Amino acid sequence: MEVFGLWLAAFFTLGIISFLYKDNPWYKFSEAVFIGISAGYWFVVSFWDNLYAKFYLGVTANDDYMLFVGAVLGAMMILRLAPNIGWISRWPLAFVVGAISGFYLMNYFSSNVMKQVQNSVIPLFSADYGQSMFTESFGTIAGKIVIAAGTFTGLIYFFFSKEHKGAFGGAAKVGIWVIMITFGASFGYTVMSRMSLLIGRMDFLFGQWLGMIK
Amino acid sequence: MNKKELVAVIIIVALSLIFYFGIKQPIVFSSTVSYIITALIGLVLLYIFIRTVGGKIFGRRTVFLFVGIAVVLPFFMTIKQPIKSSPEVKSLYDAVLALKPDSKVLVSFDYDPPSAPELQPMAESFFMLCFERDLKLIIMGLWPQGPQQAEMALQRAFLEPDIAAKNLKYGVDYVNLGFQTGNEFVIQRMGSSFKSMFQTDYYGTPYDDIPLIRNVTNFSNIDFVFNLSAGYPGTVEWVQVAVDRYGVKLGAGNTAVQAPQMYPYLRAGQLVGLLGGLNGAAEFEKATNIIGKGTKFMVSQSFAHVIVIAFIIIGNAAYFLGEKRREENKPNQTGMNNQPGAN
Amino acid sequence: MRREIPLIITAFVGIVFIIQYFIPHYPFNRLNGWFSDWFSIIGACAIWLGALNLMKISADRVYRKKRDWFYSVVIIVSFLMITIIGFAGGPDFRDYGTGFDWLYRLVYTPLSATMFALLAFFVASASYRAFRARNLEATLLLVAAFIIMIGRVPVGDAIGKVLHLPESIMPSQIAGWIMGYVNAAGQRAIMIGIALGIVSTSLRVILGIERAHLGGD
Numbered sequence: 001m002e003v004f005g006l007w008l009a010a011f012f013t014l015g016i017i018s019f020l021y022k023d024n025p026w027y028k029f030s031e032a033v034f035i036g037i038s039a040g041y042w043f044v045v046s047f048w049d050n051l052y053a054k055f056y057l058g059v060t061a062n063d064d065y066m067l068f069v070g071a072v073l074g075a076m077m078i079l080r081l082a083p084n085i086g087w088i089s090r091w092p093l094a095f096v097v098g099a100i101s102g103f104y105l106m107n108y109f110s111s112n113v114m115k116q117v118q119n120s121v122i123p124l125f126s127a128d129y130g131q132s133m134f135t136e137s138f139g140t141i142a143g144k145i146v147i148a149a150g151t152f153t154g155l156i157y158f159f160f161s162k163e164h165k166g167a168f169g170g171a172a173k174v175g176i177w178v179i180m181i182t183f184g185a186s187f188g189y190t191v192m193s194r195m196s197l198l199i200g201r202m203d204f205l206f207g208q209w210l211g212m213i214k
Numbered sequence: 215m216n217k218k219e220l221v222a223v224i225i226i227v228a229l230s231l232i233f234y235f236g237i238k239q240p241i242v243f244s245s246t247v248s249y250i251i252t253a254l255i256g257l258v259l260l261y262i263f264i265r266t267v268g269g270k271i272f273g274r275r276t277v278f279l280f281v282g283i284a285v286v287l288p289f290f291m292t293i294k295q296p297i298k299s300s301p302e303v304k305s306l307y308d309a310v311l312a313l314k315p316d317s318k319v320l321v322s323f324d325y326d327p328p329s330a331p332e333l334q335p336m337a338e339s340f341f342m343l344c345f346e347r348d349l350k351l352i353i354m355g356l357w358p359q360g361p362q363q364a365e366m367a368l369q370r371a372f373l374e375p376d377i378a379a380k381n382l383k384y385g386v387d388y389v390n391l392g393f394q395t396g397n398e399f400v401i402q403r404m405g406s407s408f409k410s411m412f413q414t415d416y417y418g419t420p421y422d423d424i425p426l427i428r429n430v431t432n433f434s435n436i437d438f439v440f441n442l443s444a445g446y447p448g449t450v451e452w453v454q455v456a457v458d459r460y461g462v463k464l465g466a467g468n469t470a471v472q473a474p475q476m477y478p479y480l481r482a483g484q485l486v487g488l489l490g491g492l493n494g495a496a497e498f499e500k501a502t503n504i505i506g507k508g509t510k511f512m513v514s515q516s517f518a519h520v521i522v523i524a525f526i527i528i529g530n531a532a533y534f535l536g537e538k539r540r541e542e543n544k545p546n547q548t549g550m551n552n553q554p555g556a557n
Numbered sequence: 558m559r560r561e562i563p564l565i566i567t568a569f570v571g572i573v574f575i576i577q578y579f580i581p582h583y584p585f586n587r588l589n590g591w592f593s594d595w596f597s598i599i600g601a602c603a604i605w606l607g608a609l610n611l612m613k614i615s616a617d618r619v620y621r622k623k624r625d626w627f628y629s630v631v632i633i634v635s636f637l638m639i640t641i642i643g644f645a646g647g648p649d650f651r652d653y654g655t656g657f658d659w660l661y662r663l664v665y666t667p668l669s670a671t672m673f674a675l676l677a678f679f680v681a682s683a684s685y686r687a688f689r690a691r692n693l694e695a696t697l698l699l700v701a702a703f704i705i706m707i708g709r710v711p712v713g714d715a716i717g718k719v720l721h722l723p724e725s726i727m728p729s730q731i732a733g734w735i736m737g738y739v740n741a742a743g744q745r746a747i748m749i750g751i752a753l754g755i756v757s758t759s760l761r762v763i764l765g766i767e768r769a770h771l772g773g774d
Binding site for chain 3: 274277278280281282285295296297298300301302326327328330359362395396399400402403406410474475477478480481491493512515516518519520521522523525526528529530533
């Protein structure tokens with residue numbers, strides 16, 4: 001069964017890769033199987049890990065009857081499929097949006113604003129407050145200047161309520177340069193990531209399936 | 215399907231059967247052959263560049279073919295590449311080294327098999343390092359497939375003779391708590407009580423029956439957290455909740471797509487170390503002296519990067535030379551347009 | 558009341574999550590626990606909604622014999638196969654050796670991994686066809702990408718050794734400096750901007766000013 005499964009995995013892998021030549025029935029079949037299997041996978045996992053493990057066991061084993069409220073809200077969500085009473089799904093949606101809004105408001109403000117600003121306002125020419133200047137390497141000092149100036153000018157670039165003219169425009173220009181270098185770095189890493197995934201699949205085809213590599 | 219395509223499919227099936235049944239030993243090229251192949255690829259790229267400069271534009275299938283060659287051929291080659299660990303990888307390694315034996319390390323597996331080529335080598339070498347240093351591992355996952363990936367990494371770690379000789383016991387030296395739904399809310403609830411989120415482990419054993427964790431109430435009993443992340447929920451949520459609210463020490467392994475976004479957290483001290491992508495995995499293997507797939511795949515990675523850079527240069531050469539030709543042709547067209555009745 | 562009740566729900570839940578940040582004790586920790594559990598259950602039902610909707614659309618395509626309806630049959634059959642096997646497996650459905658595990662390892666994993674792996678080809682092809690150094694900003698992006706791609710793989714330092722570069726300006730050192738400082742600065746600016754946007758949008762949602770999530774009437 002495992003050998004059959006290995007060949008099946010190779011069949012589907014090559015089917016998806018065949019798209020590089022052109023759209024074809026082999027690819028379309030593999031894609032359709034992927035869509036069906038993915039939907040089914042999440043359908044089953046969400047049932048056993050959530051509805052059974054959290055709700056059913058929570059009620060029967062831990063007597064947590066408040067979980068019924070969650071179950072009712074979940075059932076309301078599924079009623080979205082019915083055209084006449086689909087509006088009832090707004091209640092669980094409102095709950096989800098409220099929960100995420102409240103949670104993210106505090107977490108993002110604390111971690112992504114306060115802590116980041118705090119780390120940008122640091123001594124540039126010394127290791128810390130109260131220490132001598134120019135004890136660190138040139139690269140580190142230059143880097144800290146880049147962090148402070150780059151963060152500040154990058155934020156100025158995103159301020160579109162004021163026209164980017166004069167000194168403000170100049171700062172915005174420096175900001176866009178920093179952001180372009182950031183995007184270039186992200187692009188480089190994205191290429192790295194995608195290539196890694198392809199390497200993994202080729203390792204499966206030539207290693208696990210055909211046994212041509214160790 | 216036309217005749218050519220049907221013949222191609224038949225050839226693929228035939229070759230597959232021949233290789234599957236015919237090849238008994240892995241194929242390995244010698245160093246000399248490897249360097250000759252590298253030189254040949256370089257020459258072909260140079261040829262493409264010259265033809266492009268001459269005005270011939272190559273299609274996307276040429277690019278696809280070269281990407282495929284760049285990734286596959288290095289599997290057979292013998293090329294040694296020196297790997298150097300970057301500061302963020304070294305600081306993660308040093309943070310683990312600073313932990314005393316019997317320290318409790320929480321490892322969160324927040325990825326699925328598509329991201330395994332980048333993150334699985336990190337997981338394997340991290341486990342091996344922890345076991346070598348006699349650290350206790352508490353494994354969990356915020357993605358459903360995470361705990362299964364953890365089991366695979368554990369099996370790989372136990373193949374090492376040094377680690378196998380330690381006779382590590384489940385429930386005493388390591389435990390797999392399994393997957394829990396709820397994303398960042400799970401991390402938040404763990405801040406007050408691990409047991410509220412994990413009443414049993416991956417195998418159904420009640421929390422209080424597991425010696426390693428029966429006295430673990432929340433993050434205050436954890437010495438270090440290592441998160442392997444491919445998206446949401448992942449490192450960002452661990453930083454925002456576990457680090458900034460509960461003060462845990464966090465190291466992270468991320469896919470290369472999201473690694474650049476973690477650098478602000480690294481700079482601000484919210485992360486003690488970061489492994490980014492396959493090269494991060496290879497650098498960590500170098501730091502820990504545990505050679506695995508991360509190092510093995512770096513040759514393919516190097517080739518792939520060079521191919522992409524080469525084609526970008528070729529594409530830009532074609533663009534700028536095309537612009538130059540358009541500029542050169544312009545005066546003739548302007549002259550013609552000024553003639554009466556030219557249009 | 559169709560719009561008022563959801564607005565009240567949003568406001569109440571949002572405020573509880575904000576307050577529990579400052580008062581993580583009773584009753585807010587209890588409410589937080591309940592809300593977190595309900596969130597997970599609603600999430601599971603949302604996944605069911607998506608899957609059932611997919612089946613509804615696929616069944617419609619088959620019924621009306623629309624173009625490529627055969628593939629909709631394949632979608633439905635694949636879905637039913639893994640669903641039946643998964644439900645029949647019980648709570649231990651994903652243990653090694655079960656039918657669900659077999660489908661997961663040998664069908665789902667290769668398919669999803671290969672779908673992602675295809676992107677490698679397209680990123681290379683798109684870069685070749687569209688990545689042009691047309692102006693200063695694009696050139697900066699291009700040069701940064703080159704330095705990172707070369708500096709983050711061992712071949713970068715191999716090239717540096719051939720060119721006899723000093724250790725401090727080896728491609729790996731330059732790439733590391735760019736990632737650790739310039740990239741960190743740009744990502745930080747973007748991060749702060751997005752976070753401020755999230756804070757203001759969250760406030761608008763909780764206060765009922767933003768109602769897009771409720772849809773039209």
